[in-house]
Amino acid sequence: MSNLIDIKGVRHAYKTPSGPLPVLDGLELSVPEGGFAAVVGPSGCGKSTLTRLVAGLMKPDEGEVWLHGQKVTGPKSTVGMAFQNPVLLEWRTILQNVMLPLEIVKTGMSRKASEDRARHLLNLVGLDGFEDKRPSELSGGMRQRASLCRSIVHKPEVLILDEPFGALDAFTREDLWQTMHKVKAEEPFTGVLITHDLRESIFLADQVIVLSGRPARTQYVMDVHLRGERDIEMLYTAESADALNTLRQQIRIAQGRDAA
C-alpha cells in the first residue's frame, strides 16, 4: 500500500522574542492510504504544529511533507480539519454550516447535490431533524458531530482531527468514537488524530505514534491490531490493557519521568 502522508525529517522552530523555540526535531511519520494514525505525546511537544504542517498552513524549516506523492507547499483543500472547538457560524443553520466547504472548494457539485450530501452526513452522525437549528441550540457533542460532517463534506483525502473530543464528557466522547467508526466505514478517509486520550487512540486508530518531549521526534510507533468489533467493551480486554500500559510507559519516557 502506498503512503498517502509522508513526513520526512521535519524540523521546525518558532521565532519568539526570547529566541527560536525548537518544536519539531527530525520528525518522521507515514500514514498509508486509508490508514488512521493517532499522535500522542506530552503537552506542548508539537502535535498541533504537526497538523499545521500537514495542512500546508505553515512550512517547516527543514524536511518535507508529502501528500499523495505531492510535496506540500501551501494550504490544501484536500485536507479536512476538525478541532476541539467546532467554531460553527451562529448566523447559519447546521445544514448551512456543513455545506460551507462546498461553497469554498470547487467540487463541481450542484446546490441540490451539495445539500443532499450534507443532509446524508448529518443523518449518518445522528443529527437528522437538526438541519435547521442554529449551533447554539445544540449540545457540545452535537456541535462536534456537525463539525465532523463539515470536515468531510468535500471528501478530503486527509482528515485531521485535533483533539475533537477533548472537551466532551466521557459518555458523549465514547458515543462519538463509535460514530467515527461508522463514518469511516461509509466515508473512507486517511486520518491523523491528535489526542491526549490513550484509550481513544487505540479505539480509533490503527497506528499510534508517540512523540518525544519538545523538540519532538517520533519516539515510538505502535500498530494496533485489536481483535473483535470496535465496541467499547473492546477497551476492557487484556490485550487492550497491555497496549495501554505500553503507551503509558512511552508517555512517561517522553515526559522524562522514566528512563528509556
Ligand SMILES: Nc1ncnc2c1ncn2[C@@H]1O[C@H](COP(=O)(O)OP(=O)(O)OP(=O)(O)O)[C@@H](O)[C@H]1O
Ligand atoms: N505561533 C507560535 N509561535 C510561538 N510559539 C508557538 C506557536 N505555536 C505554538 N508555539 C509553541 O510551540 C510549542 C508546541 O506547540 P503545539 O501547539 O504544537 O503543541 P501541542 O503538543 O499541540 O500542545 P498541547 O498538547 O498542549 O495541545 C508550545 O510550546 C507552544 O507554546
